[in-house]
Amino acid sequence: MTVSLCSISRDEKGVLQNLYSLYLHDLSEFTDELDISSNGSFEFDSIELIWEREGLTPYFIKKEDAIVGFLLLLEKPFLKENYDYSINDIFILKKFRRKGIAILLLKELFKFKKGNYYVIELASNTPAVIFWRKAYSELSIEFDEEKKMIDGENCLVQSFHI
Incomplete structure (x- = not known):
């Protein structure tokens, strides 16, 4: 199976917006902070900032050549802390989940982007917590984890070095 990361251009913003709506819909199960907009979709209101x-x-x-999800990577100069990268959002369409795609793409990402990382999950988002712990185990990544309150939400923050 071939899995790849392809940069998204501004011209492809509409596709990313559609994927973000699906991602936020999934995430809404774990927080009361997400609601649909007046047009009936979940909207990422800061998409232009990307x-x-x-x-x-x-x-x-x-x-292969089919879009199955997206990843939003934060790095310097956007990040101001002692980290080089943060995997801010990662989303795989439901029919492609639990097939090893996300682990393969993380392997690919880590080949080219080495440094200090952090990842934040909502503590109530059990599927995300399970995914990241599995990823760390399968990729032999040692990580530190702390519980933090972020924007009024209980979160887990994991940091690691690649």
């Missing part, structure tokens, strides 16, 4: 701020890089996740 192409306006240096250090925000969106990628399509592709299996």
